[in-house]
Amino acid sequence: MKDIGAIKSQSSSRRQLIKTIAYSSALVSLGGCGSVLKPKYTKRYTRPHSRKPFIAPRITKDKIVRVIVGLRPYRPSGFVVKLQDFNGKNVIHNYGHGGGGISLSWGSSALAVQQASRITVDKAAVIGSGIMGLTTARLLQDAGWDVTIYTRDMSRHSVSNVGAGQWAPTGVFEEDKATDEFKEQYKYASRIAHHAYQNLIGADYGIRFIENYYLGDKQRDESYYLREMPELFTSVADLNPDEHPFPVQYVKRTVTMLIEPAKFLKRIRNDFLLSGGKFKIKTFTNQNEVLSVKENTIFNCTGLGSKALFEDEELTPAKGQLVFLPPDPAIDYMTVGGGQDVTYMFPRSGEILLGGSHQVDDWSRNPEPEVTERIIEDNKRIFDNLRI
Numbered sequence: 001m002k003d004i005g006a007i008k009s010q011s012s013s014r015r016q017l018i019k020t021i022a023y024s025s026a027l028v029s030l031g032g033c034g035s036v037l038k039p040k041y042t043k044r045y046t047r048p049h050s051r052k053p054f055i056a057p058r059i060t061k062d063k064i065v066r067v068i069v070g071l072r073p074y075r076p077s078g079f080v081v082k083l084q085d086f087n088g089k090n091v092i093h094n095y096g097h098g099g100g101g102i103s104l105s106w107g108s109s110a111l112a113v114q115q116a117s118r119i120t121v122d123k124a125a126v127i128g129s130g131i132m133g134l135t136t137a138r139l140l141q142d143a144g145w146d147v148t149i150y151t152r153d154m155s156r157h158s159v160s161n162v163g164a165g166q167w168a169p170t171g172v173f174e175e176d177k178a179t180d181e182f183k184e185q186y187k188y189a190s191r192i193a194h195h196a197y198q199n200l201i202g203a204d205y206g207i208r209f210i211e212n213y214y215l216g217d218k219q220r221d222e223s224y225y226l227r228e229m230p231e232l233f234t235s236v237a238d239l240n241p242d243e244h245p246f247p248v249q250y251v252k253r254t255v256t257m258l259i260e261p262a263k264f265l266k267r268i269r270n271d272f273l274l275s276g277g278k279f280k281i282k283t284f285t286n287q288n289e290v291l292s293v294k295e296n297t298i299f300n301c302t303g304l305g306s307k308a309l310f311e312d313e314e315l316t317p318a319k320g321q322l323v324f325l326p327p328d329p330a331i332d333y334m335t336v337g338g339g340q341d342v343t344y345m346f347p348r349s350g351e352i353l354l355g356g357s358h359q360v361d362d363w364s365r366n367p368e369p370e371v372t373e374r375i376i377e378d379n380k381r382i383f384d385n386l387r388i
C-alpha cells in the first residue's frame with residue numbers, strides 16, 4: 001500500500017508534467033514572439049507602503065476626461081524672496097518657483113514673512129491667490145497681521161490649481177546658474193515646507209504619503225534635491241531589474257507626499273477666510289498700481305505676473321500639459337519617467353493624472369493634441385507592459 005505522501009507526490013509530479021506540456025505548447029504556438037511573454041519579477045519585493053501587488057492603470061485615449069495646461073513661473077537662477085523699499089512702501093517678493101512651487105510653498109512663504117520681521121505688525125496686502133499668496137497670507141495671519149489678498153483670479157483659476165502635486169522641489173533652478181546663497185535658501189525652504197505639509201497630512205487637506213518609482217533606461221544622475229536632502233525621502237532604494245515590474249532598466253524608489261492642489265487650495269482659502277482674511281478681485285497693470293494699495297506692506301505673489309509688473313527679464317513660462325483619466329482606487333503608487341519626454345502617472349482620489357510636458361518660453365495656453373497623444377503613448381507603453 002502506497003503511503004499518502006507518495007500518492008501526493010505522484011499526483012503533484014503528474015500536475016507538474018501537465019503544466020510543463022501546456023507551457024511548452026504555448027511557447028510553440030507563439031513561435032518566435034518570445035517578447036510577448038511577460039515574466040513576473042522574480043525576487044520577492046516587499047513594497048514599503050502597501051501590502052497589495054502592483055496593479056496597472058488601463059490607459060486608453062477614449063477614457064480621457066480632460067486635458068489642461070499651466071505656465072510654470074520659471075527662473076533659471078531660482079525663485080525670488082526679497083524686500084524692496086519703494087519710498088516707505090515695502091514690497092516683499094515671493095515668486096518664480098518653476099516646477100516646484102507646490103512643494104516649496106510654506107517654506108518660501110516663511111522666508112518672505114521673515115523679511116517683514118522688523119516691520120510693525122499691522123495691515124498687509126498680498127497680491128496673488130495661488131499657492132504662494134495663500135500660504136503667505138496664512139503665515140502672516142498666524143503672526144498677527146490683518147491681511148487682504150488682491151488678485152486677478154481666485155486660486156481655482158491659478159497655475160497652482162494645475163500643478164501635479166508631487167512633493168519634490170524639482171525644476172526650480174539650474175545648478176550652474178544658481179548661487180550658493182540661493183541653494184542654501186532653497187534647501188531651507190524645502191525643509192520648512194516638508195515639515196509643514198506633514199503637519200497637515202490627511203484627506204482634509206488632500207495630502208498623503210505614497211510610493212514613487214523613478215523609471216529610466218539608463219542610470220539617472222541623482223537630482224539635486226535627492227542628493228542634497230535625502231533625509232526628506234524615506235524608503236529610498238535602487239531596484240534591480242528582477243525586483244520590480246516596470247519594463248525599464250533602472251528604477252529608483254522613494255516614498256514622498258502627493259498633494260492634491262484643488263483640495264489643498266480650497267482648504268487653505270477657507271482657513272484664510274475663517275481667520276478674518278478678505279479678498280479683493282483686482283488686476284494690476286503696472287508697478288505703480290501695486291504701490292497704490294492702502295497697505296504699506298505688500299507681498300508680491302503674482303507668479304509669472306511679476307515679469308510685467310516688476311520687469312523681471314529672467315522670468316519665463318515653462319508650459320506644462322496634463323491629461324486626466326477616471327480614478328482607479330486600486331492604483332496606490334506613482335511613477336515618474338520611462339517615456340520619450342516628460343512622463344508621469346499620479347493617482348489622485350478623483351482622477352488619474354498623466355503628465356506631462358515642459359516647454360520653456362512658450363506662452364501659449366492651449367492644450368496640444370500631439371502632446372496629449374505622446375503622453376498617452378508614453379504611459380501606455382509602461383503600463384501595458386508591466387510584468388505582473
Ligand SMILES: Cc1cc2nc3c(=O)[nH]c(=O)nc-3n(C[C@H](O)[C@H](O)[C@H](O)COP(=O)(O)OP(=O)(O)OC[C@H]3O[C@@H](n4cnc5c(N)ncnc54)[C@H](O)[C@@H]3O)c2cc1C
Pocket residue numbers: 069070071072073094095096097098099100101102103104127128129130131132133150151152153154155158159160161162163164165166167168169170282283284285301302303304305306309319320321322356
Ligand atoms: C503642469 C504643471 C505641473 C506641476 N507639477 C508640480 C509638482 O508636481 N510639484 C510642485 O511642487 N510644483 C508643481 N508645479 C509648479 C507649481 O504649480 C507652481 O510653481 C506654483 O503653482 C506657482 O505658484 P504661485 O502662487 O507663485 O503662482 P500662481 O499659481 O500662478 O498664482 C499667481 C497669482 O497671482 C495672480 N496675479 C498674477 N498677475 C496678476 C496681476 N497682474 N494682478 C493681480 N493678480 C495677479 C494670479 O491671478 C494668481 O492668483 C507644476 C506646474 C505645472 C504647470
